Amino acid sequence: MKKISADIVYPITSSPIKNGVLILDDDGKILEISTREKFDEAELEIFQGALCPGFVNAHCHVELSHLKNKIAQHTGLVGFIQSLMGQRFAFSTEERLQAIADAEQEMIATGIVAVGDISNETISIEQKKKGNLFYHTFIETIGLQPLIAQKKFDEAMELSKQFVISNLSIAPHAPYSTSVSLIQLISDFNQKNNSPTTIHNQETEDEELFFKNKSGAFLDFYKNLGLDISYFNATKKTSLQSVIEAMPVHSNTLYVHNTFGYPSDLQAIAQHNKKSFLCACPQANLFIENKLPDYNLWSESGLKICIGTDSLASNSCLNIYEEIKTIQQKFNHLSLETLLKWATLNGAEFLGIEKTYGSFEIGKNPGVVLINNETSGSLI
Numbered sequence: 001m002k003k004i005s006a007d008i009v010y011p012i013t014s015s016p017i018k019n020g021v022l023i024l025d026d027d028g029k030i031l032e033i034s035t036r037e038k039f040d041e042a043e044l045e046i047f048q049g050a051l052c053p054g055f056v057n058a059h060c061h062v063e064l065s066h067l068k069n070k071i072a073q074h075t076g077l078v079g080f081i082q083s084l085m086g087q088r089f090a091f092s093t094e095e096r097l098q099a100i101a102d103a104e105q106e107m108i109a110t111g112i113v114a115v116g117d118i119s120n121e122t123i124s125i126e127q128k129k130k131g132n133l134f135y136h137t138f139i140e141t142i143g144l145q146p147l148i149a150q151k152k153f154d155e156a157m158e159l160s161k162q163f164v165i166s167n168l169s170i171a172p173h174a175p176y177s178t179s180v181s182l183i184q185l186i187s188d189f190n191q192k193n194n195s196p197t198t199i200h201n202q203e204t205e206d207e208e209l210f211f212k213n214k215s216g217a218f219l220d221f222y223k224n225l226g227l228d229i230s231y232f233n234a235t236k237k238t239s240l241q242s243v244i245e246a247m248p249v250h251s252n253t254l255y256v257h258n259t260f261g262y263p264s265d266l267q268a269i270a271q272h273n274k275k276s277f278l279c280a281c282p283q284a285n286l287f288i289e290n291k292l293p294d295y296n297l298w299s300e301s302g303l304k305i306c307i308g309t310d311s312l313a314s315n316s317c318l319n320i321y322e323e324i325k326t327i328q329q330k331f332n333h334l335s336l337e338t339l340l341k342w343a344t345l346n347g348a349e350f351l352g353i354e355k356t357y358g359s360f361e362i363g364k365n366p367g368v369v370l371i372n373n374e375t376s377g378s379l380i
């Protein structure tokens, strides 16, 4: 049994507790939440700083960890994708596996207990099978031409069979890379299984330009890939509003980035599905586009907000507390209590693991993170 205390404890589902105490069994399950005056201090492990539940990294691509420090910053999304495609397979399997193991170790050390992880290939399976972290894997599907929608969906199903791990679902990559027909197939499948899904949304201005008037950097990008997009007609709508009717209406859905979204886009997300979530990846947004979403608008939208690190291709670290600090630098009225809820309970609810993770409540086993001196570290 462990009895630990700190200057302040954030249970998340109830108010912060000054000089709070957590009593945990040997497996980390919470037995009691209390305050210091009820104990002889000699029987407590006392820490300076704050305690919060383990972080949920709602959006990561652990299979891209070998691209740390390999891609230039501030190129815009199209430049980033081109650089990523050029380098992704230019490393040995050993280098890639080591980078995945190192990335996982960094997540554990900084207090992450669960990850929503995007996979386009199988290279992360062995690490995930070790069970060091909870992973929900999203098999990411790409296919812009409507005629190949069924073929691409079948390929995703084949890939999912190779994973032989639990907690899997299928996800469309982004509106500019996945046809409405393919998104619909994926949504039907996930809704039938009541599985969460996710999509990259409005990460760049070029995404809007493509949908609104078939212009912007994606045109040259598709041309260089040899993709015929002559069938595509501008929708005159934002990218999000061009595809949202095909997104799930009653299963958990995470919209990632939303940097260039309008208030009407957030409203559309909220109206389309009560189980919609937004995911903030501020450090990746600064890395790629050098722009942050308006998190004030997000807060006012009523949607639940999660936090993700994205991958080491577009971030210097996989550390949720660093993401929180980056948000606070520009949005300093957002309290630590609010941001910790984004970083813990909301991500757990999106992944459907809130019975174990996301808050300090008796019977849960959410992990314990100590935050002090501007760093975070896992205690349990």
Ligand SMILES: [Zn+2]
Pocket (backbone or CB within 6 Å): 059, 060, 061, 118, 200, 256, 310, 311
């Ligand atoms: Zn991503």
